[in-house]
């Protein structure tokens with residue numbers, strides 16, 4: 001299952017149970033889930049079928065499998081979670097069915113690590129139970145947000161409240177009517193000489209006056225309902241001082257703690273999506289005849305399929321190495337490996353899924369196969385959670401620092 005990295009009997013059993021659940025409940029319901037979105041009176045309401053599948057996953061013990069170093073989840077390490085997250089990445093719907101989808105996983109990790117007991121009671125508990133959803137609001141349309149020191153939203157103290165003003169976009173999950181809480185990043189101390197101490201993170205309930213979800217922002221035309229990515233306006237939004245996370249000026253510290261696990265989870269899921277794309281390619285090419293012979297027997301496809309297999313295996317090994325390092329030396333020391341895999345996995349997935357689209361002819365770009373959406377998703381991950389160039393720049397610096 002994970003090559004040279006041995007798995008425990010417990011995770012081997014979980015992997016088998018998860019794969020069985022996918023075969024029995026997820027793949028057969030994918031078309032019906034898309035149909036429920038299309039038929040919804042509003043596109044942003046919970047899907048009854050998805051909620052049913054969540055109950056089934058919970059009953060099967062396939063719930064909150066993320067959350068390393070915590071007694072709140074399944075207690076798996078990153079290395080143990082990797083093959084499970086990979087299986088979930090095979091389907092658009094699966095991560096949420098197992099309560100393991102972004103941005104909730106990252107937000108739950110923030111609340112576990114940095115939340116006060118009161119914040120955990122109010123927000124973490126219902127998130128872990130899958131009763132509500134959440135969003136993470138950092139990116140802003142007006143500034144280059146890949147450099148988070150640019151984030152300009154203001155968070156100003158006013159007595160026993162903070163007042164928040166700013167405009168965000170690409171806020172995943174904010175359109176969803178179940179989204180009840182946002183973690184918002186902004187500046188509490190814009191004049192601090194240390195640019196990394198200007199920022200804070202604060203909890204903002206979505207029903208606070210002044211919070212307006214302006215519009216869904218589609219990706220290549222997909223609005224990803226009922227989850228989606230929203231533009232959100234904050235106008236004189238007042239929240240109690242207790243809503244600050246960890247304390248003023250600690251936003252960067254939290255962002256670093258949050259982004260490591262979030263990034264590697266995306267990579268794990270992309271490997272699953274690539275495996276499925278390769279599987280569909282082989283099935284499709286073996287079942288169609290062109291110019292007198294099965295397409296699979298045309299030499300060019302042997303070459304492409306071999307390259308895809310090589311690329312997936314390489315990416316998986318690097319993901320597992322990064323997960324192993326996170327478990328053994330911590331997310332901070334593993335930052336080079338996390339940056340490497342965050343570049344490798346989305347680029348690999350884009351190539352493999354693009355090949356699968358080609359193999360499916362016109363069908364590849366339709367919604368009759370999961371490939372077009374998978375490609376759109378993989379492409380966004382060359383931007384989201386840090387564009388490729390930012391990770392490469394960090395890696396270049398780390399490498400050169402060895403020679404100083």
Ligand SMILES: Cc1cc2nc3c(=O)[nH]c(=O)nc-3n(C[C@H](O)[C@H](O)[C@H](O)COP(=O)(O)OP(=O)(O)OC[C@H]3O[C@@H](n4cnc5c(N)ncnc54)[C@H](O)[C@@H]3O)c2cc1C
Pocket residue numbers: 103135136137138139140143144145146147169170171172173219229380383384385386387389390393
């Ligand atoms: C589908 C999707 C979901 C998202 N979800 C969320 C979310 O839930 N919450 C949230 O806060 N944000 C979210 N984002 C936003 C995402 O994290 C940002 O788009 C990303 O950080 C880049 O910021 P930007 O768009 O402002 O690009 P910019 O900062 O304007 O960068 C533009 C380009 O400049 C180049 N560049 C930047 N830095 C360098 C460098 N050092 N060297 C060379 N070139 C460079 C890169 O090519 C980069 O793509 C999401 C984005 C997408 C597409």
